[in-house]
Amino acid sequence: MTQARAHAALTEFIQRQSSLGARCVLVITGVGLRTGxxxxSLTPRWLDEPPIAPLVLATSxxxxxxxxxxxIYVMLRRRRDGEGNAT
Incomplete structure (x- = not known):
């Protein structure tokens, strides 16, 4: 997968899983034997940048x-709707 496509796929995946109420997801980056x-190495940076960063609680x-x-395990923040009520 190209960097641009991987970044878009990660963004879509995290946003979708967050909207579904997921709390922990597994992001498979691959080891990258041919490309080092x-x-x-880019995935943790992307998780720390908008629009994904506000959805991410922690990584491991x-x-x-x-x-x-x-x-990488990605822990997602609890969704809040309306006046701060958790869903």
Missing amino acids: GVLR PASLRHGGDGA
């Missing part, structure tokens, strides 16, 4: 059984 892990490396170095 470009997407793996994935366990080996979920992808190890080629994946």
Whole structure:
């Protein structure tokens, strides 16, 4: 996947999962053997930038059984609607 397409796909995925009320998602970046892990290194930066950053509570490396170095757990903030009521 190109950087531009990966960034768009990540943005769409995080926004959709947040709108569905997900609290934790697994983002698979791949290890990047041929490109030196470009997407793996860019993903944490993208998660810290708008429009995704306000939706993200925390990130953590994935366990080996979920992808190890080629994946990241992303904890999403609880959605709030209206006057601060959690959904």
